[in-house]
Amino acid sequence: MKAICFYFQIHQPFRLKHYRFFDIGNDHYYYDDFADDDIITRIAQRSYLPANEMLLDMIRENGKKFKVAFSISGTALEQLEQYVPEFIDSMKELAATGCVEFLSETYAHSLSSIYDPDEFVAQVKAHDEKIFQLFGQRPKVFRNTELIYDDDIASMVYAMGFKAAITADAKHVLGWRSPNFLYSSASAPKLKLLLKNGKLSDDISFRFSNPEWASYPLTADKYINWINELPKEEQLVNLFMNYDAFGELQPRESGIFEFMKALPRFAAEHDIQFWTPSEVVSKFKPVAELAVPYPMSWTDEARDTSAWLGNTLQQEAVRKLYSIGERVRLCTDRRIKQDWNYLQASDHFFYMSTKHNDDGSVHSHYSPYDSPYTAFTNYMNVLSDFMTRVEEQYPASIDNEELNSLLLTIRNQEQEIEKLHREVEMMRNNIVNDTTGDFPIDEEPAPVKEEKPAEEPVAEPEKKPAPKKKAPAKKPAAKKTATKKAPAKKTK
Numbered sequence: 274m275k276a277i278c279f280y281f282q283i284h285q286p287f288r289l290k291h292y293r294f295f296d297i298g299n300d301h302y303y304y305d306d307f308a309d310d311d312i313i314t315r316i317a318q319r320s321y322l323p324a325n326e327m328l329l330d331m332i333r334e335n336g337k338k339f340k341v342a343f344s345i346s347g348t349a350l351e352q353l354e355q356y357v358p359e360f361i362d363s364m365k366e367l368a369a370t371g372c373v374e375f376l377s378e379t380y381a382h383s384l385s386s387i388y389d390p391d392e393f394v395a396q397v398k399a400h401d402e403k404i405f406q407l408f409g410q411r412p413k414v415f416r417n418t419e420l421i422y423d424d425d426i427a428s429m430v431y432a433m434g435f436k437a438a439i440t441a442d443a444k445h446v447l448g449w450r451s452p453n454f455l456y457s458s459a460s461a462p463k464l465k466l467l468l469k470n471g472k473l474s475d476d477i478s479f480r481f482s483n484p485e486w487a488s489y490p491l492t493a494d495k496y497i498n499w500i501n502e503l504p505k506e507e508q509l510v511n512l513f514m515n516y517d518a519f520g521e522l523q524p525r526e527s528g529i530f531e532f533m534k535a536l537p538r539f540a541a542e543h544d545i546q547f548w549t550p551s552e553v554v555s556k557f558k559p560v561a562e563l564a565v566p567y568p569m570s571w572t573d574e575a576r577d578t579s580a581w582l583g584n585t586l587q588q589e590a591v592r593k594l595y596s597i598g599e600r601v602r603l604c605t606d607r608r609i610k611q612d613w614n615y616l617q618a619s620d621h622f623f624y625m626s627t628k629h630n631d632d633g634s635v636h637s638h639y640s641p642y643d644s645p646y647t648a649f650t651n652y653m654n655v656l657s658d659f660m661t662r663v664e665e666q667y668p669a670s671i672d673n674e675e676l677n678s679l680l681l682t683i684r685n686q687e688q689e690i691e692k693l694h695r696e697v698e699m700m701r702n703n704i705v706n707d708t709t710g711d712f713p714i715d716e717e718p719a720p721v722k723e724e725k726p727a728e729e730p731v732a733e734p735e736k737k738p739a740p741k742k743k744a745p746a747k748k749p750a751a752k753k754t755a756t757k758k759a760p761a762k763k764t765k
Contacts, residue, residue: 347380377412
């Protein structure tokens, strides 16, 4: 028996309008509402809504035998609530079937897990609260932005109470191992890891309608046969993809909806089942621990974070953004909080990529800018204005008071540590002086104490030669007798 897990992600950043240098300080609204409305409505009409209808039909036809999981960012939910409220209604209908699981993630689809742990935790909590308010579920499985994961992130995720996380099948991490198993984290062994099968996922989301693909056309029976022919011990296949693969990346005319609807029938013939991530975690046991010292992701050939942090433009923009994270969290202004979320979307930094070849073409395809440098300039103009607003809104008196309190605490701690160091040093000196350089031996405490007073009265300042002769005479004698007796006992 094999299990398939379908994961669909939805995230859509708020599109920044062309923000010029002369707008800084004059216009504090940064978003292109017309573009946002057009993009999210168009994708919803072509993809999200018909795809939801497709999944509802599949669940009605197959019952509990067909299940899926969704990962939807908080900012995407905000846009969908505003521009396409009927989508939220259809998602609620899906959630009511009991065949849909919602995953946890960062509210803003951000890079906070790498740069700002406090912000990361806050966003995950805000996202999960949003999911509960809309769909009545408390997420149990975590998925980070773009499947970014490493050992440090695993520790944070486990500390927040999640029992599992899904991440990428990066070759430089897996090596010879297959992604079709359940693993556990090396840094948090109780956290289970689900790994995306990149090849089988991309066959649906990217290659399905490509007539130049060697396996074109892809049919449901052919696809299920590929899964069935995997080694018997490989029981789990995680299929993770953008939800707009249905109807947008792969147009309706390609037959993508009919392909999906036919999958359960052919899967049943081979005893292949569809499970939610939580079901997989509860039924399968990890086969090994997976150590990931450096962040990996599901994006680009390198499967690392270079898609968002690969050049100096991206690094400078991200560094500037998160340099004010603590101050923003202290602010109470609703608009500042909202802008803070929208400016963290990873896509803003994705547009600044200067990669070439296949990776570069993907970046330029999604970018609304004519070059990475234009994307950087526009973003930094917006960020400069935002930082000015944070400085104005954050009261200096509170800032100084908290800083002074923090400095006082640090000074007090330093003084306590210094005092302890002095006490420890005094204790060490006393021990050394009491033992004349040798630490006392538990087996012979009496001889050591008796020899000290005998030597001290003889060591007078006027009679320096005499003590020198007596001291060596006594010490070697004691040592020789001790060494002689020891071997004698051993030979007996």
